[in-house]
Amino acid sequence: MMDAISSSRSVKTQKSARQAAPAPTSFPLTPPRIRSAAGMAEIPVIDLRLAGSAAEESARLRAACERLGCFRVTGHGVPAGLLAEMKAAVRALFDLPDDAKRRNADVIPGSGYMAPSPTNPLYEAFGLLDAAAPADVDAFCALLDAPPHVRETIKTYAEKMHDVIVAVAGELASSLGLVAEEHSFQDWPCQFRINRYNYTHETVVGSSGVQIHTDSGFLTVLQEDERVGGLEVLDPATGEFVPVDPVAGSFLVNIGDVGTAWSNGRLHNVKHRVRCVAPVPRISIAMFLLAPKDDGVSAPEAFVDADHPRRYKAFTYGDYRKLRLSTGEHAGEALARMAA
């Protein structure tokens, strides 16, 4: 299991990844055309360019992850054109015949193609593990016989999104008081999940796209469907799901179960779900930063003291993922089984 998710990408420091980020980009994307009927959640917006230099922005980042477990990130430096090209590339993949899609087999349980199922009949997804490893990205494209321009797009996108996710995780760790030497996310394996919601004109608005879940890994960066919403997050303050509609030029970031365990319970693993808000197909692309390269999850000593005793025993991400699958506990409940 550990071998299967180990990254072969060459090591770059987080500092160099951040320095390599392109200058601030403007995002001429059109605003979403189809919005949720109910009021939108107030999702904090964090500018990645400021989070490393402005204490106030860093404190807002920490507060968002502790309270809600999600925020929007801007200032990420991924060109709008690449985001659009990636959407076009994955649309082409979803047009492949079923037998071709199934060549995207699991590397670890649940990491490959997911066909529509009785639980999520309107949902299908491709999976790519390790999205941080160029060789694995190549292998994914080769299995699906992706044409050269699609391969190029997916490779460039994977590299840029990896830089973003490593930078976001680094700023989050810094916001919790860790110094650079105490954290490095560069080698942590990443998974892509490329989601399509097969809504048609017959789909009833309000139908479930994806059931309530938390993400199993450390954190997720989500490129939403720029046209149509449908994602809802559970606000712990009210216990109610609130819609999160897309905002052009930003990504949504979610904290997952590993994030909660690694932070000794400080970061909130946000429950979320997707519902149909309009009977048109919807596509989103999630990049999950899963867990440390050696697969072991435990809170750094800096997060443990007499007032904050260790809340979770050390576990491996591979075992935790299997536990979620075998128990069917997909909404963070399995974490309670890891209590120290």
Ligand SMILES: O=C(O)CCC(=O)C(=O)O
């Ligand atoms: O499609 C979305 O907006 C959310 C996708 C999601 O929750 C996931 O991939 O885990």
